[in-house]
Amino acid sequence: MAGTPLLTPAIVLGSLRYAESSRIVRLATREYGVQSAIAKGALRPRSRFGAALQLLSEGHAHLLPSRSSDLHTLVAFDLVATHSGLARNLERFGAASALAEVATRFVPPVANLALYDQLRHDVELIELAPPDAIRVVALRAMWRLIIELGLGPTVSRCVRDAVSLPAGAVALSLREGGFLCAACAGLGATTRLGPQDRADLVALLGSHLELPLLTDRQAAAHRRLLVRWIWEHLGDTSMPALESWSAARS
Ligand SMILES: [Zn+2]
Numbered sequence: 001m002a003g004t005p006l007l008t009p010a011i012v013l014g015s016l017r018y019a020e021s022s023r024i025v026r027l028a029t030r031e032y033g034v035q036s037a038i039a040k041g042a043l044r045p046r047s048r049f050g051a052a053l054q055l056l057s058e059g060h061a062h063l064l065p066s067r068s069s070d071l072h073t074l075v076a077f078d079l080v081a082t083h084s085g086l087a088r089n090l091e092r093f094g095a096a097s098a099l100a101e102v103a104t105r106f107v108p109p110v111a112n113l114a115l116y117d118q119l120r121h122d123v124e125l126i127e128l129a130p131p132d133a134i135r136v137v138a139l140r141a142m143w144r145l146i147i148e149l150g151l152g153p154t155v156s157r158c159v160r161d162a163v164s165l166p167a168g169a170v171a172l173s174l175r176e177g178g179f180l181c182a183a184c185a186g187l188g189a190t191t192r193l194g195p196q197d198r199a200d201l202v203a204l205l206g207s208h209l210e211l212p213l214l215t216d217r218q219a220a221a222h223r224r225l226l227v228r229w230i231w232e233h234l235g236d237t238s239m240p241a242l243e244s245w246s247a248a249r250s
Pocket residue numbers: 158159160161162163180181182183184185
């Protein structure tokens with residue numbers, strides 16, 4: 001395998017400086033999941049990478065696989081889109097950074113074409129959404145990523161005994177991963193959502209459903225719920241971009 005770079009569509013999820021002039025990048029790749037790679041010389045003024053390795057840049061990565069470690073070598077990155085609309089707007093950038101952070105931490109290094117295509121599409125949606133829709137587009141993008149990771153909440157059946165749920169069931173068990181029927185809701189800790197909040201959550205989770213309209217306060221509550229969900233199901237680690245997005249006022 002060594003000596004033959006693999007070519008795959010990829011999105012830059014993050015990067016950090018390495019030694020004098022290099023960068024280590026985290027890439028969401030279409031064929032190999034999330035991978036780390038060193039871009040040697042990327043910080044030199046006339047680097048062949050130019051400005052291609054900015055956060056959320058999209059392109060084709062030429063990856064030389066390492067035989068001895070998880071750190072591969074990024075030989076080249078053919079830029080397709082920089083998504084510069086994200087960098088020009090704080091709300092878009094904050095949401096996309098949070099999405100990138102969650103993907104970096106939790107997407108495994110294995111192929112998941114649907115997840116990659118969804119992520120790519122969602123970055124674009126966050127970049128292009130009308131200003132008053134950024135918040136709901138971002139919430140849906142986050143939930144879609146969680147669903148693609150197999151950790152979305154159950155909404156149509158009780159998560160404990162699989163009883164079919166009425167539309168008004170409002171008791172959510174974070175730990176168990178979904179809504180509970182009335183009989184189960186009395187046993188164990190639940191988070192109670194108002195009927196409107198539940199309907200809005202269901203709309204955010206269903207890609208085919210119309211996006212809900214959320215006030216600042218409702219959107220903030222949905223972001224907090226989502227962060228608690230991530231902590232519960234993915235791990236309570238430090239996620240500065242996620243926390244900063246969650247704490248935003250609008
Ligand atoms: Zn039940």
